[in-house]
Amino acid sequence: MPSSRPLKTRWMCRTLISLFHPVLASKPLKPGEGRAYRLEKEELYSYNTRWLFIICKERQLDGEEEKYFKARDHYYNFWWAEVAEPLTFLEQLHDISCECTLTVEYREKVSIRAMTLVSCCRRAVLRSKAFSAPKSLVWTCRNTSFRSTVQQRSFTKTPRWAESIDEKADNDANGTFWDEYRSSCRYNHSCSTALLIIEQVSLPNSTLDIDSPCPAETVGQRVTVTGFLRNRRQLNAGLGFASISRGSLADSGIQIMLKQKPGEAQVGDTFKRLKENSAVYVTGSLQRKVKKPNQESNGGSDAPSGFVPISDLEIHVEDLKAINSFPSDIVVGKAQKFGPETRHLEIRFDSGLFQRLQFRSKLAQMVRTELKGFSEIETPILFKSTPEGAREFLVPTRTPGYAYALPQSPQQYKQILMASGVSKYFQFAKCFRDEDLRADRQPEFTQIDMEMAWTDGQGVMQTVEGLVKSIHSQLGETPFNNTIANDIFPRITYEEAMSKHGSDKPDLRILDLIHRVEHVLPDNLKGMLTSIENPIIEACKFRFDGDSKKIQKFIRKFMDSADAEQFQQNPDGPPGIFVFDPRRPLEGLQAFGFEGAESLKSLYASLPASPYGLQDPRGAETTTTFDEGDLLLLQARPNTRHSGGSTMLGKLRLAVYKEALSAGLIAPNPDLHYLWITDFPLFTSNAANPSDPGQGGASGFSSTHHPFTAPKTAEDVDLLLTDPLAVTADHYDLVVNGVELGGGSKRIHSSEMQQYIMRNVLKMSEDRMKEFDHLFEALRAGCPPHAGLAIGFDRWVAVLTGRESVRDVIYFPKGKRGEDLLVKSPGVVTEEQREMYGLSALEKKKSIEEIAFGRIGREIP
Incomplete structure (x- = not known):
């Protein structure tokens, strides 16, 4: 017997295949084809044995092997039988779906892990479905007319069994594989199997790029293309x-033409049999399309000199092969919608x-080009838990009591980079926050x-504004409307944004501002x-396209909807709503009285006509006068300094604007209105954001941005001692059309100042202070002044493509409860993992479907 180990593993594979010799003899194979036997899905965990085997590619045995195997002809006589198989066999199969893949290199060592896949052991099959370079596909087929009764044999009566056992350690097989295999073998037991064909197609190299214009000299040559x-x-x-x-389906690609001559049926039959959306390769002659008289070229002006648009060409087919056929159980059509469970099909x-x-x-790619003066640096993903302001995701380790934390942002690492001598840094950073x-x-x-060293917030804002404008200047080639409404981005303080817009991320397309009245x-x-004593009462006036009756009907319907419940239940009082109507007493303002109505008109008449230099398409007098159908909203609030992200009137103003837009009362404005919001308060009371964990200090307030933000002026530094909530931060946000696109600040570069704010102002405990020792040390080493900003890339793509949800611009997004139904994550923690990572007792395990469809998990507003 030969001693080479690859030979032993090869005849192990043949031994398995030999069990089906009666069927193989009746249905031989063509060279390059394989065959598999079905393993029923519903019986994966049962011992009602179904066999699943694959035939390797035919080849000639060398002399030593032939001598060895012919000596055992009663086990291996099928191996050198001549192979032949009609291709029409595939046409009789239907309802085919992919079961699993298998790697078998015939000339090389066949690992027992691969053999596990083709064994009759159900659990082993499940363990071994993933292989790095599949060579063949194993398919299941239900209701096929091909049924055969196969007599099974057992290894227990052959000398091969003992020799095979010696292989398991060398091949890294699962230790229980052979015991499971032997226990599943039965004498004189027959099972019904469906005989399938697996055709292995070698993929040729494409010689024509169908995604760009073709060189003119290529026309008339023989080319090969691959695609759907x-x-x-x-x-x-x-x-x-x-x-x-x-x-995608919108990609027209290149046309192919098949002319079938009498007696040349093979390619034509393949063309008829293949399902649309199958992966194929085509070889043929590249020719120009025959145009009708006076027919112009399709997009020829886009092709440079010496090139031909792909849309003007076609391939005259000589050979057509399926690389992977599209299954019949997947329905594709204009009305067909694919859900998150089949994200690959949706894309x-x-x-x-x-x-x-x-x-x-x-x-x-454009951003990277524009930031060519910056160093692109990847900071670690496995960080540690520090109280920056948001909830974190923890990653347990095998060391009891220790865990990594996924970074909320690379904030601390990039500040350390500034202390390391890196003057300009950027990266497309993955960030993680366990938020609603x-x-x-x-x-x-x-x-x-x-992040930039040796600069302040003004330098960062100037750099980012230049980046955004440069990107927009290059977007003319895209199919999306990306017109910037203003050449210079307005700068509005946080106080002005909250007072005039009721939001710290105002939408400048809403030209009707808020005023105190x-x-x-x-x-x-x-x-x-x-009922508030000494309240602030604010007003916002809208001018819509409609008369007073139409506007009254509109606002009444909105206020009766579920969306308006929060405004009706406002503890500071419900809104006051008035529609200007010249036919009514005091023109609909009778609740103001004569003097009050006149004073209100005088107040609006004194307002500037074009705030922020933006021209009102409705007319310059729109914001300063009252006309029929004008909608006036009043709302009271406590007479305190602004905090948080919006006022109740700001929320009502935005909700009414969106509802009016949906009702056709306002013309949509697709332009992008960028602006900067500056001078945020350095700290915010915890009462304004009760769900925000903040920094966990005992002061009763938290950092508005994060605890590394610097006070803006020397006067603000002095206020740290007396009135921290009055301190203004050198903090700025970039906003576009009501979306907070990015935020940044000048950082504290003094170790002493950083420790003072954390210990004496935020009143963080010494244990929490120690979590920042690495940062204190970096700042202490002569760290230069620095500032930075982060742009939400997902949000920016959503804004530029006109989408409300970032899920529409991410390849594999999470659902409303953080679940991924495509891969079924998050997964349950097994008992073995709990023990390995020292995790405490967990709640009853739930499936990802239960999480996704609301039987557990927090409610999403």
Whole structure:
């Protein structure tokens, strides 16, 4: 017996295959083809044995092997039988779905892990489904007419069994494989199997790029292309057309033409049998399309000199092969919608989604080009838990009591980089925050993270504004409307944004601003609006396209909807709503009284006509006068300094604007209005954000941005001693159309100042202070002044492509409860993992479907 180990593993494979010798003899194979036997899905965990085997590619035995195997002809006589198999056998199979893949290199050592896949052991099959370089596909087929009764044999009566056992350690097989295998073998037991064909197609190299114009000298040559088969049209028995494309359904690709001559049925039969969307390769002659008289070239102006647009060419097919056929149980059509469980199909067949995701890649490339003066540095993903302000995801380790934390942002690492001598840094950083999810939030997201040494916030804002403008100047080639409304980004303080817009991320497309009016209101009207003593009462006036009756109907319907419940239940008092109507007493403002109505009109008449230099398309007098149908909203609030991200009137203003837009009362404005919000308070009371964990100090307030943000002026430094909530931060946000696109600040570069704010102002415990010792040391080593900013890349792509949700611009997003239904994550923690990582007792395990569909998990607002 030969002693080479590869030979032993080869005849092990043959021994398995020999069990099906009666069937193989009746249905031989062509060279290069394989065969498999079905393993029923519903019986994966039972011992009602079903066999699953694959035939390796035919080859000639060398002399030593032939001598060895012919000596055991009663086990291996099928091996050198001549192989032949009609291709029409495939046509009789239906309802085919992929079961698993298998790697078997015949000339090389066949690992027992691969053998496990082709064994009759169900559990071993499940353990061994993933292989790095599959050579063949194993398919299941239900209801096929091909049924055979196969007599099984057992290894227990052959000398091969003992020799095979010696292989398991050398091949890293599962230790229980052979015991399971032997226990599943039975004498004189027959099972019904479905005989399938596996055809291994070697992929040729494409010689033509169908995604760009073709060099003119290539026309007339023989070319090979690969892609998806689409738009098949069989005009008659001898003529057919189709297209080969690489991307989404919107990608037209290149046309192929098949002319079938009498006696040349093989390629034509393949063309008819293949399903659309199958992966194929085509070889043929590249020719120009025959144009009708006076027909112009399709997009020829886009091709440079010496090149021909792909749309003007076609391939006259000589050879057509299926690389991987598209299954019949997947229905594709214009009305077909694929859910998150089949995200791969959604990406491939939703042209809009595919286009947005391709744009995301292009935008990333443009950003990298623009930031050529920066060092792109990847900071670690496995960090540690520090109280920066958001909830973290922990990653347990095998060391009891220790865990990594996924970074909320690379903030501390990039500040350490500034102390390391790196003057300009950026990266497309993955960040993780365990927050309540909404349309513009994901538990993991990407941001363009930047930091600059030897500068302040003004320098960073100037750099980022230049980046954004430069990117927009290059977006003319994209299919999305990306017009910037203002050449210079306005700069609005946080106080002005909250006072005039009721939001720290104002949408400048809403030209109707908020104004204080309590000084012109009669006392009885104030009492109707609120029970607060000495309140601030603010007003916002809208001018919509409609008369007073239409606007009254609109606002009544909105206030009766569920969206308005939060405004009706406001503890500071419900809103006051008035519609200007010249036909009513005091023109609909009778609750103001004569003097109050006149004072209100005078107040609006004194306002500037064009705030922030933006021209009102409705007319310059719109914001300063009252006209029929004007909607006036009043809202009371306590007379305290602003905190948080919005006021109640700010929320109502935005909700009414969006509802009016949906109702067609306002013309949509697709332009992008960028602006900067500056001078945020350095600290925010915990009462304003009760769900925010903050820094965990005992002061009763937390850092508005993060605890590394510097006070803006020397006067603000002095206020740290007396009134921390009055301190202004050198903190700035970039906002576009009501979306907070990015935020940044000048950092504290003094170790003493950083420790003072954490210990004496935020009143963090000494244990928490120690978690920042690495940062204190870096700052202490002569760290230069530095500032930075991070742009939410997902949000920016969503804004530029006109989408409300970032899930529409991420390849594999999480759902509303943080679940990924495609891969079924998060997964349950097994008992073995709990023991390995020292985790405490967990709640009853739930499936990802239970998490996704709301039987557990927190509610999402």
